[in-house]
Amino acid sequence: STMALAVVSDSENKVLIAHVGDARVLVTNDTGRLRFATPDHKPSSRSEFERIHSSGGRVTRGRVNSILAVARSLGDLHISEYLSAEPDITTYSLKNDDKWLFIGCDGVFDVLSNDYIAKVGGEIDDPCLLAYTIRNTAFGSFSQDNITSMAINLHKRKTDPVVISVGP
DSSP states (O other): OOEEEEEEETTTTEEEEEEETTOEEEEEETTSOEEEEOOOOOTTSHHHHHHHHHTTOOEETTEETTTBSOSBOSOOGGGGGGOBOOOEEEEEEOOTTEEEEEEEOHHHHTTSOHHHHHHHHHHOOOHHHHHHHHHHHHHHTTOOSOOOEEEEETTSTTSOOOOOOOOO
């Protein structure tokens, strides 16, 4: 499993971001431009490649021991000695025109670029519609992996949440 986490601090106007693997956090602005994106932990990146090799693992065809396409993950116990579960932790200072905090997994990013998601976000104001549009576009683009899509409107985060009840 991979993980992406974002915690917004309104008092400091910052986002604390932690991620492992190839789940990503994006911040985009009002005009549909990408402001921030977490980098994937791929075995082919120099630092990950060296860490894997120093622990006795190998990178073959871009995969750890020819099995896993990420260098960091939670689980994967059969090759965990060559992986890392340590997240990269980043702080992003929000700007006035930052609009979306978007979190997604590799099923989204295997077929859609960060810039595409930012552009679509520049045209949509509803977080449910953005998440739904990105999910459906990834599915319609024949993503071969799980698809998770979350969107938080940074302009409206301080408003009271809408509570939806289902059932009797």
